[in-house]
Structures are given as C-alpha cells and as structure tokens.
Amino acid sequence: MPRRRKFHYLTRSLKKQYTTRKNLMRPKVIAGNWKMNKDLLETEGLINDLKRTVNFELGSAKVLLCPPFTSLSLAKKSIEGTPFLLGAQNMHYMDEGAYTGEISPKMLLSAGCQYVILGHSERRQIFGETNELINKKAKKALSVGLIPIICIGETLEEREKNITEQIVSVQIKGVLKDISSQDVEKCIMAYEPVWAIGTGKNATPQQAEDVHKFIRKLIGQLYSWNTAEKVVIQYGGSVKPENAGDLLLQPNIDGALVGGACLKADSFTAIIKAALR
Ligand code: PGA
Numbered sequence: 001m002p003r004r005r006k007f008h009y010l011t012r013s014l015k016k017q018y019t020t021r022k023n024l025m026r027p028k029v030i031a032g033n034w035k036m037n038k039d040l041l042e043t044e045g046l047i048n049d050l051k052r053t054v055n056f057e058l059g060s061a062k063v064l065l066c067p068p069f070t071s072l073s074l075a076k077k078s079i080e081g082t083p084f085l086l087g088a089q090n091m092h093y094m095d096e097g098a099y100t101g102e103i104s105p106k107m108l109l110s111a112g113c114q115y116v117i118l119g120h121s122e123r124r125q126i127f128g129e130t131n132e133l134i135n136k137k138a139k140k141a142l143s144v145g146l147i148p149i150i151c152i153g154e155t156l157e158e159r160e161k162n163i164t165e166q167i168v169s170v171q172i173k174g175v176l177k178d179i180s181s182q183d184v185e186k187c188i189m190a191y192e193p194v195w196a197i198g199t200g201k202n203a204t205p206q207q208a209e210d211v212h213k214f215i216r217k218l219i220g221q222l223y224s225w226n227t228a229e230k231v232v233i234q235y236g237g238s239v240k241p242e243n244a245g246d247l248l249l250q251p252n253i254d255g256a257l258v259g260g261a262c263l264k265a266d267s268f269t270a271i272i273k274a275a276l277r
Contacts, residue, residue: 131174196237
C-alpha cells in the first residue's frame with residue numbers, strides 16, 4: 001500500500017509539472033476574424049463596446065482583433081492602452097510591386113499588425129489559394145516578424161469519407177514546408193473544419209480534440225515533441241459562448257478563431273471569459 005501511495009503521489013506531481021509547463025508554454029489565444037464586416041464607424045463602435053465589456057484581466061491569454069484592411073489603422077488607434085492585439089486577414093508575399101488589389105506585409109506592419117490570418121478556407125475555396133501559396137505567405141510573414149495564423153481543415157465530404165487526417169496532414173506538410181522548427185514554434189495553427197464555418201454546426205469538443213491531438217503529433221514527427229508542445233493550435237468553426245468553454249477545456253485546444261460571434265461585443269467577451277476559466 002505505501003508503494004501505491006508513493007506512486008500515486010509521483011503521478012500527481014508529474015501531472016502538475018506537466019500542466020504548469022504546458023500552461024506556461026501555450027497561452028490561450030482568442031482571435032476575432034471580422035471577415036468582410038464593419039466599416040470605419042462600426043469598427044469604432046465595436047471596439048468601444050469591447051473596451052467596456054472586457055473589463056477584466058486577461059492574464060496570459062491573448063485577444064486579437066482581425067478587422068478588414070480598411071479598418072486596421074483606426075483599430076490600432078482605438079485599442080491603444082488596451083490588451084487587444086491587431087491582426088490582418090490576409091497578405092501578399094511580396095514587399096511591394098504591381099499586384100493590384102493586394103496588401104504587403106510591410107503595409108500590415110506599418111498599420112500596427114502583429115498577426116496575420118493565412119489560408120482561411122474562404123481564401124482557399126473562393127480565391128483558389130493553395131498550400132504552396134500559403135507556405136510562401138507564411139515564410140514571408142515570419143521573415144518580417146508577423147505571426148501567421150495558418151488555417152487548415154477538411155470539408156464535409158472529406159470528413160464523411162473518413163480522410164480528415166490525410167487531408168490535414170497534406171495541408172500541414174504543404175504550409176509548413178521548409179519552415180524551421182524555431183519559426184514553427186511561433187506559428188499559430190487554426191484547425192477549422194470547413195463544414196463548421198458559419199454553419200452554426202461546431203465540431204464536438206471530442207471531434208476537435210482528436211484532430212488537434214493528431215496535428216500536434218504530426219508536428220512532433222516533422223520537428224520534435226518539444227516544438228509540437230509549443231505550437232498554439234486554435235479551433236475555429238461556429239465557436240459561440242455556449243460551446244467555447246467545453247472546446248477550450250480540451251488539452252490540445254489552445255484558443256479559438258471566431259467568426260460570427262466576434263462581431264458583437266457581448267458574445268466575443270463571453271468567449272474570452274471562457275478561455276480564462
Ligand atoms: P464562424 O467562422 O465562427 O462564423 O464559423 C470562423 C472562421 O471562419 O474563422
């Protein structure tokens with residue numbers, strides 16, 4: 001019996017160490033992807049509302065606002081003195097040039113961005129972005145000091161064919177190609193099952209955790225376990241105040257990429273609160 005007690009004690013102590021280490025290494029990151037919503041007046045309105053509702057300490061958690069390009073400068077001014085951080089929703093991989101309609105990483109930096117969402121499924125599906133292009137963008141973002149939030153995820157058809165892991169694996173190997181482990185540790189991966197985006201139908205916490213665990217294992221195989229342990233993996237797809245708590249409790253879910261529910265201060269704030277629990 002004493003033996004078992006000792007073993008029990010050791011297990012608990014190791015568990016505690018592991019949890020503490022994990023928490024230290026991976027902060028919860030909640031990002032609001034505003035998509036093509038909010039003009040300047042609405043941007044100011046939403047940020048003012050958020051300043052009122054997010055009236056609590058964030059601790060180690062990070063909260064990012066990713067408005068449209070036209071709102072970035074205004075958002076940067078409006079969030080001064082708050083813990084909110086700024087991100088963009090896309091960028092080109094060149095510094096400048098004849099690329100009509102595109103935005104360069106340099107422009108994002110000068111607008112005050114620290115993060116950039118890359119390879120969102122809407123960019124992949126509507127604008128034909130490939131893993132190769134997203135990889136170019138990710139490398140460029142890292143080279144200028146922007147943190148990429150790299151999106152991956154399967155379609156409903158792929159999930160029903162039971163090939164989620166194959167799809168996610170091809171996407172990860174493609175988007176991270178030739179990126180060093182040092183740089184991969186800085187990246188945020190966002191697992192967003194396409195069938196859950198904007199549909200109101202979220203992956204269950206277990207479904208999401210299974211894929212997040214797979215992603216971490218794969219990064220561990222491609223790099224090292226130490227690297228995999230440091231990578232923040234967000235879940236995205238119909239995250240709402242009602243499901244955020246259970247999703248964010250999963251050991252491999254380190255945050256959320258929120259679409260619809262980030263457009264109102266109350267629902268976004270409730271999701272941020274869920275991340276702090
Ligand atoms: P949703 O969008 O929360 O509206 O499903 C998430 C996303 O597309 O990033």
